[in-house]
Every structure is written in structure tokens, then in C-alpha cells.
Amino acid sequence: MLKLAIFGSGSGTNCQAIIDAIEAGTLHAQITCVLSDVEDAYILERARKHNIPAIHFDCAPFKTKLDGEAEQNVLQILAEHDANFIALAGFMRIVKDGLLNAFAGRMINIHPSLLPSFPGLDGGKKAFDYGVKFTGCTVHFVDAGVDTGAVINQKIIAVEDGDSFESMMEKLHAQEHIAYPEALQWIAESRINFAGRRITLK
Ligand code: GAR
Numbered sequence: 001m002l003k004l005a006i007f008g009s010g011s012g013t014n015c016q017a018i019i020d021a022i023e024a025g026t027l028h029a030q031i032t033c034v035l036s037d038v039e040d041a042y043i044l045e046r047a048r049k050h051n052i053p054a055i056h057f058d059c060a061p062f063k064t065k066l067d068g069e070a071e072q073n074v075l076q077i078l079a080e081h082d083a084n085f086i087a088l089a090g091f092m093r094i095v096k097d098g099l100l101n102a103f104a105g106r107m108i109n110i111h112p113s114l115l116p117s118f119p120g121l122d123g124g125k126k127a128f129d130y131g132v133k134f135t136g137c138t139v140h141f142v143d144a145g146v147d148t149g150a151v152i153n154q155k156i157i158a159v160e161d162g163d164s165f166e167s168m169m170e171k172l173h174a175q176e177h178i179a180y181p182e183a184l185q186w187i188a189e190s191r192i193n194f195a196g197r198r199i200t201l202k
Contacts, residue, residue, distance in 0.1 A: 002029035002188045005083035007091040008036055012043025013173060014089035014110055014180050019050050021181035028188045032081040035074065037066070037093055053081060065094040075102055087184065088142065092121075095142060107142040108187070110180050112172055114138060114154055119147035124172060128165045134158055135168070137176045139183035152192055153183040 006015045015034060021027035034047035039056045047054035055077055059070045066074060075098065078086075088095070088109040100107065113123035115138040118130070127135040136156040141149035155175035159168050186192050 001084075002184065003082055003084045004029055004031045004087050004184070005078050005081065005085070006031060006034045006043075006047075006087045006089050008034070008043035008089045009038045009041055009092040010043065010090045012041065012046045012089065014176055015043050016046050017177035018087065018089070018181055018184065019046070019052070021185070023050075027181045027185045029085075029184055032083045033077065035077065037091070043090070059093060062093075065096055066099065067096040071096060071098045074099060078102075085187070086142075087180070089180065094146065097144070100142065100144060105141065108152060108183065109140055109142050109147070109149070110176055111138045111140065111147050112169070112176070114156065115140060115147055115151060123147070124169050125165060128159070128168055132159060135172065137172055137179050139179050152186065153179045155179045 006018065008015055018027065019031065022029055022031065031052050033053040033055055034043060035055050035057060036044050037057060037059045044054040044056065057070060057074055057077065059066055062068065062070065084106065086103050086107040088107065095107070111119070111123055113127045114136045118126040134156055136154055138151055139153040140147065140151050143149040155178060157168070157171045157175055
């Protein structure tokens, strides 16, 4: 059984899509906890509304990464909640070795571009500014690089002449909300390999 910990820093619409898919019975998983580095992030409120433990953790003194004592604290929270898989959903910090090694092959992310194009921050904006005619989203395994892990699922959208950045992102987010639960269900069914091997849930 996938026992998910979902990490996010913002509004949590992807987390909501995962919650909805579980409640609709199309995703066979449970969410053990939702974690955020941002105290008032709406993702935490979404979790509370569904009686899912919602936990804020402090990343200080680091601004862009989860490391050191904060990472140890997060590992303890994950153990306390018996999480065996991590879904990053709009989590805006770089995950470092301690968490990566503890969840090797058991951590995935969603990114708002067709990787390997436009990795890193603001992938959607970078693609729009570049003038791409097609873009989309990618669900991928997390490795030590920035958005470099093996691709699990992608969805494509067309960027029409009349599209603004906002209207493009609206279409993109709608596809993210399909792609993420779908990818998780494939993993729940052990249909995805990571670096040529099966994922073993603890
Ligand atoms: C999503 O578009 C996701 O692809 C992006 O943040 C948004 C979170 O939205 N992630 C990244 O840019 C990661 N580098 P949400 O909080 O509504 O799910």
C-alpha cells in the first residue's frame, strides 16, 4: 500500500487532485500526512479539511533547501506517520541527500514543463517566454539533480496564439491534476521501474 507524505509550499491543487482521486477510488493509496515549509500555505488547510495530519516544518537557517536539523526533523515526522512514499507537489525547496537516500526510488515530483526542457524554478514561465507551441507537465522520480530523475508521466497542451501565460497555465494545471494521480496509481500497481528495478514498499 502506498502510504503517501505530500510536500508542498503553496495552494496545493495537485494535493487536492490526489485526495480527490483517492476518495473517488481511482487511486489506491492513503495520505499519511501533508507537510509544508510555509506555515500559512493553503495546502495545509486542504489537508485539514480532509482530516489528514497537516504539519508545518521550519527550514531555517536555509532559504532554498531542506537540510541539516530541519531534514532530520522531517525524517522523524515521516517515521511517526509511517509514510513509505513522498509526493512533492509544488514543494519549492531542493531536497538533499538525507531525505533522498532514506526514500531512494520512493520520491516523485511534478514539474510544469515537458522535461528535460525548462527545469528548475518557473518552468512554465520559461517555456511561455521561449515561445513554445506545445508544452505540458512531467511527473518524475526525484534524484540528486534538479528535475533530472526518470520520467513517469507527461501530458501535453497546445499554446494557442491567443494564450496569455495565465490561460496557458490554466490548461497546464488541469493536465497536472490528471497526470499526478495517474502516475501514483501506476506506482501503486508496481507498473513503474526506477533505474531498472522494481520499487519495494517498506
Ligand atoms: C505546480 O504547477 C507544479 O508543477 C509546480 O508548482 C505548482 C504547484 O501548484 N512545481 C514546481 O514548479 C516545482 N519546481 P499546487 O500547489 O496548486 O499544486
